[in-house]
Amino acid sequence: TDVDIVRITADKPGQISCRISLSRPERFETQTEGNELQMWGQLDNGTDGKGMKYQARLKTQLKGGSQTAEKNALVIKDATELIIYVSAGTDFKNPGFKAKIEKDLSSALKKDFSVEKQQHIKNYQRLFNRVSINLGEGQNSSLTTDKRLNAFYNNPQSDKSLPALFYQFGRYLSISSTRVGLLPPNLQGLWANQINTPWNGDYHLDVNIQMNQWPVEVSNLSELNLPLAELVRGMVKNGERTAKAYYNADGWIAHVITNVWGFTEPGESASWGASNAGSGWLCNNLWDHYAFSGDKEYLKSIYPILKGSAQFYNSALIKDPKTGWLVTAPSVSPENSFYLPNGKTASISMGPT
Known part of the structure; x- marks a missing residue:
């Protein structure tokens, strides 16, 4: 299911108050519809401006507190737990993308957060846990990664497990960038924080x-x-x-x-x-x-x-x-x-x- 889920909890009742909105630097519109926040638009194709269409839909679940809707935002007040669900997609090879977004969001909302999290972990570990690698520990294995890198540069023998960590990090990147039926990772992998990515992504x-x-x-x-x-x-x-x-x-x-x-x-x-x-x-x-x-x-x-x-x-x-x-x-x-x-x-x- 193509849904992002964010869970925010407080250690005391009624401590979560916030305003939730959706935006991007260009080519977007937003509005609330009932208890749902929506964002949509059409991207530039480099010629006449009529590129891919996209949509995102956001809903929440609360424990305690209340939610009200402004024109372009959802306002949460005095909640103890807040779960945010966001489903999004484009019309790339999928003219019916809006119906799929709605279906995915509705499906996610019907499941308990803990169930969704376990399904996510299981989906990832099904691939990641196929391989384990142990090259032994070194004197610097317990350091933070930035310090390990500096130490490894000066003395590679000081941290035998760092190459194994990098090997598994590479596997993590591959698993997190693609699946069967999706696109392969591009020059930026999967995600980018720019509108115009380096080398156009x-x-x-x-x-x-x-x-x-x-x-x-x-x-x-x-x-x-x-x-x-x-x-x-x-x-x-x-x-x-x-x-x-x-x-x-x-x-x-x-x-x-x-x-x-x-x-x-x-x-x-x-x-x-x-x-x-x-x-x-x-x-x-x-x-x-x-x-x-x-x-x-x-x-x-x-x-x-x-x-x-x-x-x-x-x-x-x-x-x-x-x-x-x-x-x-x-x-x-x-x-x-x-x-x-x-x-x-x-x-x-x-x-x-």
Whole structure:
């Protein structure tokens, strides 16, 4: 259930009084409707302003005290316990998102807070508890994490358990960023505190998304690779058009960046955006999941994706006149440059690695 639940308690009766509102820096409206607070709006799409629609709905449960509604806020007075429920969503691939938000919120309100919390913990631990790792303790293992990091920098042998902690922290990030049926983590993971996130919070295909996904197979979180396969599946049709338009080639192609709408064209700067290795790299990640799992049904489902990528390279690679090898050309190794004989730097070449 996509509901955030916050429980606030007081150690003495009637000590909780507050005003609850919803807001964001831009493009939002709010109002109360009965005992419910709502926020909604439509995001900018970068062209005509008509991007994704979103909605959030908030309700509360009280022990003691009272609640009244203002135009844009709920006012709590003299409560001993306050539980806040927030359900939110967008119309991304879900035109009926408002009905789902209402259903999820209603369902959460029917369950006791302790039941919801235990379900949340069970859902997380089902994945996290698959792996335990013990490298022994060190003299600094009992320090706070910031002090442990400083001590580890100067003397790695002083804290044998810190690498194990970081390994599990990485697993926590993966578990908390995605699930089967959702999107894979992007450059910002899942959450960001900006409206315009760094690099637009997109997916970089020149190692960033690969680095997000590599660890899950070796940390017993294999199914968390499946969201990447679905993201790539959604790129194929656009990639076929890009392959034909830019290379007059068969199959499908992706370059350095993509997003949830399956962007596949070159990036805006030739020094990095002209790399046409993105689809091949992605397919390597998809193959990794089969190599680890041996799931032949999964292999059947991704085979058209792999085949289409191979068809592009088979169609677009050219023979290097010096080596006779089939190479990508013109292309670049993203964010890597080289020196010309005259001392100037360049990026575009034949067969970059």
